[in-house]
Amino acid sequence: MSRFTLPRDIYHGPGSLSEIAKLKGKKAFVVTGGGSMKRFGFLGKTLEFLREAGMETHVFEGVEPDPSVETVRRGAEEMKIFCPDWIVAIGGGSPIDAAKAMWIKYEYPECTFEDMCKVFGLPKLRRKAHFCAVSSTSGTATEVTAFSIITDYSKGIKYPIADFEITPDVAIVDPDLAETMPKKLTAHTGMDAMTHAIEAYVSTANCDFTDPLAIHAIEMIMKDLVPSYNGDMAARDRMHNAQCLAGMAFSNALLGIVHSMAHKTGAAFADYGAHIIHGAANAMYLPKVIAFNAKDPEAKKRYGVIADEMKLGGANDDEKVKLLIDYLRGMNDALNIPHCIQHYGPDSYPTEQGFVPENVFLERLPEIAKNAIADACTGSNPRQPSQEEMEKLLKCCYYDTEVDF
Numbered sequence: 001m002s003r004f005t006l007p008r009d010i011y012h013g014p015g016s017l018s019e020i021a022k023l024k025g026k027k028a029f030v031v032t033g034g035g036s037m038k039r040f041g042f043l044g045k046t047l048e049f050l051r052e053a054g055m056e057t058h059v060f061e062g063v064e065p066d067p068s069v070e071t072v073r074r075g076a077e078e079m080k081i082f083c084p085d086w087i088v089a090i091g092g093g094s095p096i097d098a099a100k101a102m103w104i105k106y107e108y109p110e111c112t113f114e115d116m117c118k119v120f121g122l123p124k125l126r127r128k129a130h131f132c133a134v135s136s137t138s139g140t141a142t143e144v145t146a147f148s149i150i151t152d153y154s155k156g157i158k159y160p161i162a163d164f165e166i167t168p169d170v171a172i173v174d175p176d177l178a179e180t181m182p183k184k185l186t187a188h189t190g191m192d193a194m195t196h197a198i199e200a201y202v203s204t205a206n207c208d209f210t211d212p213l214a215i216h217a218i219e220m221i222m223k224d225l226v227p228s229y230n231g232d233m234a235a236r237d238r239m240h241n242a243q244c245l246a247g248m249a250f251s252n253a254l255l256g257i258v259h260s261m262a263h264k265t266g267a268a269f270a271d272y273g274a275h276i277i278h279g280a281a282n283a284m285y286l287p288k289v290i291a292f293n294a295k296d297p298e299a300k301k302r303y304g305v306i307a308d309e310m311k312l313g314g315a316n317d318d319e320k321v322k323l324l325i326d327y328l329r330g331m332n333d334a335l336n337i338p339h340c341i342q343h344y345g346p347d348s349y350p351t352e353q354g355f356v357p358e359n360v361f362l363e364r365l366p367e368i369a370k371n372a373i374a375d376a377c378t379g380s381n382p383r384q385p386s387q388e389e390m391e392k393l394l395k396c397c398y399y400d401t402e403v404d405f
Contacts, residue, residue: 017172058082120162295405342398
């Protein structure tokens, strides 16, 4: 038996933000990020719509990229004081992910982050509040998913929370918000969405309900991501829908080791002055993981189907896998994303010598590999890596060398 879960209501299209005015409740706790939603007027509109709905509001601002356990604790404490019956998160993946974790702590204050990481092990939510997510970026799709990522900077590790309980009740996918994204964010979130769709399609949990969503998302992203990056706003609007479809797919089909590796490398070198941004990490690692997974016959066949849907050519599945890898690397070039950690600069752009020193990478490699294997996303990967294989794969992602094992 399998389960397929989405938000009860998904409002989409230009102007759909106004649907917030139809929420029924008394108090709304609004979570947002670093200020772009305020600058572009969307936070103000959200508060106006909530007041129109007759709700008292409280705003929690300043959620950082890759939100921390400390931010979640602070937000949960403010929720405890305010006692909302709606949590409204507006912005990119970070404020929405943070708000999901705050929601858990608000309803179950004794729940630890280690407890949250027990896959599909959360207690029932909605005893105190319901959740509305408004996405401003076209990639994470956290507005429709059962996932949240929280970072513990003291340990240099990301906690992936996976449970249908944190699937929002209402999702608003308004392309007006996505038109404010800067170019780099458009690239990274777009490749995050492509990774979501491809990993969902080859996941061991794929099914008839998720496959059409994943394939159509891939087709849309192939068509619209690079034009969106180059300023085509009609393509930007379509990308907002494409990433949401990819989110619906992976929230139910789950992901794979591209995400496991991205989760465990993202903050692993923060003491050297930067993060490996999640979407960029996915973009760099995806071609390597495809080569690794394609040693599994069923995965190879599914990558071949993806290549066929993308009309890449190829006389057999081996050729199709190679063409798919080459195409994705070409997308990275078009989006100014490096091919490997060694060439990943502190600003995320390609550079001759990246911010992660080789000796530091090699020293931390065994622990990163161990943590990646233990990540919640690894279980649904089509090929289960050993410790040795994960270390070799991560080395390929550092040096941009061929995966031949």
